[in-house]
Structure formats: structure tokens, C-alpha cells
Amino acid sequence: MTLAVEETKSGPMINRGIGLLLVLQLAAGTATAEAISPKLKNAFAKARTERVAVVGIGDSNQQFGGHGWSHYMKLALCKEFGCWGGGVAWEHYPSAKEQEKAPLTADITHNAFSSWYLPAGQTAKVSWVNGQTHITHNQPLDITGPVRLTCRYRTFPEEGSIMPSIRLDQPPWTVLAKKTVSTKGQKGEVAYASVDIPADPRRTNQIMGSYAPVGVTIEGPFLGECMRVENPAMTHGLSYTTFYARGGRSLYDMLSTFTKEYGEARSVDFFRELRMPLNSSKTCIVIINSGLNDRNAKNASIGPKGGIEPGSSPEAYGDNLAGVLKILTEYWVKAGGAPETIVFALMPSHPVATPDCPKLAGYRQAALDLAATMPNAGCILLPELVTQREMTEKKHYDKGVASDSHLSRDGYEALSKAVATALAQ
Numbered sequence: 001m002t003l004a005v006e007e008t009k010s011g012p013m014i015n016r017g018i019g020l021l022l023v024l025q026l027a028a029g030t031a032t033a034e035a036i037s038p039k040l041k042n043a044f045a046k047a048r049t050e051r052v053a054v055v056g057i058g059d060s061n062q063q064f065g066g067h068g069w070s071h072y073m074k075l076a077l078c079k080e081f082g083c084w085g086g087g088v089a090w091e092h093y094p095s096a097k098e099q100e101k102a103p104l105t106a107d108i109t110h111n112a113f114s115s116w117y118l119p120a121g122q123t124a125k126v127s128w129v130n131g132q133t134h135i136t137h138n139q140p141l142d143i144t145g146p147v148r149l150t151c152r153y154r155t156f157p158e159e160g161s162i163m164p165s166i167r168l169d170q171p172p173w174t175v176l177a178k179k180t181v182s183t184k185g186q187k188g189e190v191a192y193a194s195v196d197i198p199a200d201p202r203r204t205n206q207i208m209g210s211y212a213p214v215g216v217t218i219e220g221p222f223l224g225e226c227m228r229v230e231n232p233a234m235t236h237g238l239s240y241t242t243f244y245a246r247g248g249r250s251l252y253d254m255l256s257t258f259t260k261e262y263g264e265a266r267s268v269d270f271f272r273e274l275r276m277p278l279n280s281s282k283t284c285i286v287i288i289n290s291g292l293n294d295r296n297a298k299n300a301s302i303g304p305k306g307g308i309e310p311g312s313s314p315e316a317y318g319d320n321l322a323g324v325l326k327i328l329t330e331y332w333v334k335a336g337g338a339p340e341t342i343v344f345a346l347m348p349s350h351p352v353a354t355p356d357c358p359k360l361a362g363y364r365q366a367a368l369d370l371a372a373t374m375p376n377a378g379c380i381l382l383p384e385l386v387t388q389r390e391m392t393e394k395k396h397y398d399k400g401v402a403s404d405s406h407l408s409r410d411g412y413e414a415l416s417k418a419v420a421t422a423l424a425q
Contacts, residue, residue, distance in 0.1 A: 035385045036422040037371060037378025043285050043343040044423045047081040047238050050280035054240045057254065057324075058289035060247030061349070064398075064406050069289060069416065072409075074240035076416035078140030080424050082237030085230035086141050088273060089133035090114040108154065108188055108223060111265030113273070116211075118220030120158040125217055132210040133227045134169060141231060144201050148232045149177075149209035150194045152273065155185030156221035164193045165213045169206040175213050183222050196232070230277060241274065243286075250294040251320035252311060255302055258327050264334070271335035283341045286328060287380075288321070291349030291363045292405045314362030318370055321346065325370070325377060340376055347380040350415065351388040352403040385418040 046052050054077060056062055056070055063070045074087070091114045094104060102117045116130045126132050135143055151164045165178035177195040185191065197207075209229050212218050230239070244254055258267060275282050297311035303323030308316040325344050332342040346367040349360060364381055371377040391397060396411030397404040407415070 034379075035381050036419070036425075037345075037380075039371075039376070039378035040285075040343070040345050040380065041423055041425070043283065043345075043378075044077075044081055046281065046283050047236060050236050050283070051084050051234075051278045052081075052238050053274050053278055053284045054238050055274070055284060055286045056240060056242045056289075057244045057286060059245075059249050059293050061289060061292075061406060061412075062242060062245035064412075065409070067409060068245075068407075068412055069287070070240075070242045070245060072412040072416040073287065073419065075140060076413070076420035077240065077423075078238050080420040082234070083140035083142075083231075083239070084234040084237040085228060085239035085277065086133065086135050086139065087239045087241035088226050088228050090226045091116040091130060091224055111263070111269060112154070112223070112225050113262075113266045113270040114225060116222075116224045118160070118218065118222045120156065120160065120221040122220040123217045124220075126210045126212050126214055131212070131218075131224060132208055133229060134206055134208050135229050136206045137204050141229065143207055144203050145199045145231050146196065146233050147207065148194055148196045148230050150192055150228045150230070151209075151211055152190065152192055152225045152227070153183060153211075154223040154225070155183055155189045155191050156187055156223075157184070158221050159184045159219075160221045161219045162193070162222060162224070163212040163216050163218075164195050164210070165216075166195055166197050166207055166209050167213060168203070169208040173214070176207070178213060183219075226273060228277065235279060239277075243270065248293055250297045250311075251290045251317060251324060252294075252297050252299055252302060254290065255320050255323045255327065258324065258331075264331065267328075267331040268334045271332050271337065275335055275337055281341055282337060283343065284332065284337065285343045285345060287345040287347055288324060289347045289349065290321075291317070291360050292352070294320075294363060295357070295359045312359060314359070314366040317363045318366030321367060322370055325374070342376060344371075344374075344377040345380055346371055346377060347382065347419075349382075349405075350391070350407065351383040352405065354388045356383060356388065380419055382415060382419075385422060386415055 058069055061068050102119050104117055118124055135141055149164060149166050160183035161180060163178050163180050166176045168174045168176060176197045179195050181193040209227055211224050294317050295312050299311045301308040301316035301319035303319030304326060305319045308319050329339055329342055333339055348363045348367050367379050371379050392402040396407055396414055398406040398408055
């Protein structure tokens, strides 16, 4: 399971009169607000000189059709600012059947964010479900340069083994690097194993990193958690990791997931892993995309104010958004980060009408109001970059239908390029 913005700077609060006027103007499609916050431009500019991590959070648009923002935003941002790594590729959440066969306990996982577990005496092989990550020739990470695969796993008192490897992912499937690694050690201890391949200008096809070459048996006990592919010579640029992507979910659902399902220990573990390969200021930018599903929210808000109804109101949206920023900042700090080094890019959903849905316009205003109170948050206003009329004319909506809640591949690509270009200006 693949899991991979924030930025803020204090600014004056917009008074209610101006705020109402701005909502009406946005709803009418008039360009009155900055499409991109200068705070976000400053945060992304750091990628010109240091390694920066980008984390994506969103609803079904995050990975719609297997692409969405997770693919096209990553592609556009990394092409604009450079790419040092492919993001963190996490293993899946164990199913109930897997849990029954191989129960995970705290002394084994220490609240790992995700895992692939084999008890002592069990064996398995890498499959399309587990234990591999791919870097294609057209991804922003230059596979002709040096490449390092790092696998994170846990150790056990009994003897087990893995064989981290990198292969050319086309016939004859040549294994370019591999290393046999014992998983024996103190129970539940985090360990890492890396393999490297040198630069090769002739390497222009997809490569695959995995816990073992295809066909090679992994011997339990073993608990694999995640993999990371990077260019060890690249000291600046971006990586992109999706942290949350669930269809039909609102900010209320996101905040509930972060506080209850993910929880503190596992979320801190995620951010600790994310920070590890960063350098200099160790900056993380979190891009939060939500709004379309918030229009149907039923529950009262659960942010710092709490209890705001109706749950679909801009006020409830703003409260839940504030709650997301607050809890993620807490996790980041507990993972060792400074609060000013996590930057939030608030990107309410794309427009679906002209004039736009009043609720979506209200959510954008709520995001603007929240960002104005914070030094490490800013907004990306999609209608100010690409209007709904242009999106309709160029068939940027899914299946060519105007005003859809999802976009076509061309739509995600066009809007992502517009965001990346504006951030770089």
C-alpha cells in the first residue's frame, strides 16, 4: 500500500464584509484572490537547495483510476522542483484473515504504520500484493542515475532471512543488485537493509525494488514495513508520498481516521520514517484536498471548536480542517520535527459549476481564513488557476462530462501542471 502540504505565515484576518464579497466573487468565477499563497511558494523553493518531502491527503480524487493527484501532482511538482526519491512505499494493512493466521501484537510491531508479517516457520514470496515497488522510466526520479533501495523490517530472536534486490523490470528480468540479510535480532527492533546500483545511461526501462527477487523465498519470522527508492547523489528536490486517500470521505472522516484508526503511535512512526532521509531544515509539505464530500457531511465538526452544525457548513469545514492541521503538527513534532518545518497547502476541491457551488466557495473562504492565522499554511485555489469553463471546454472532467466530481487523466495533469508552474513563479 502506497502511503506521501503545508506552509503558513501570519497575515491579517479578512473581515466579514470582505470575506463575504470574496466568496461571492469566487462563486462568480472572478479572479480576486491569489491562486497560490506566497508562503507555499517559499516552502517549495526550499526544494531548490535541499530535500523536501511532500505528503498528499485527499478523497477519491487522490488516487482516482489509479492515478489522480497521487500520480499527476507528484509528476508535475517533481518535474518543476527536482526529485530525490520515489516516496515511501508502505505495505498493506493486514486483513482479518491474515491477522488470524499471523496475529500481530504490540511487542512485534511497536505500532508500525503498516506491515507484512510472517511468523517463524512460515515462508512467502514477493507478489504483486506485497514486497515490491516500481520506478518507471517516465517517473521524475532519474533511473539512469545511481539508485538505492532501502527496506525497513523488524528483527526476531529466531533466524529468518530476506534478500533485498533491484531488478530490470523487463525480460530477461536481470537482477542488478541483491543482498542476503538475516532478520535475527532483538524482538521488534527496527532495522534497515539497502542495496545500490550505479548510474547507467543505458538504463531507460522500469526497475523494481523488492524484499527478495521474484521466485526467491522469504523465511519467517519477518515483518516488512516499507521501502524507499532514492538517488543517493541527489541532495535536493522532492519526494511524494500519499498518506490518506479514501473515496466518499470528508475532512470529518480524515480527522477521525488520523486520531482513531491511525492513532498517535502509528502516525508518528510514519512521519519519523518520512523525516529520516531529509536534510537541512527537514521540511515536509502536506497538500490537503477536500470539499466535494464535505457538502454531504452530517456530523457536527470535531476540530478545536467542536460541535459546529450543520456539518456541511463552511464553519464546520474550517473547524475540521483546523483539527487536521493541529493533529498532524502534533504527530510531526513528536516524530522529531520542528513545528515550523511542516507546511500545509490547503487545496479545496476543483470547481463543478459556473458560478461554482456556494458550499465549495465557502470552503475556499474558510481555508483562506484559517491560513491567514497560521505562519505555516497557505492556499491553492484551483478555480483561480483553471476556470470551470476552460475545464469543460477541454474535457478535463471524467468521461468528458461537465462538472463531474472526478477529473480525466488530462484534467489531473493540466491542473497539476498549473499548480506546479504557479508555485515556481
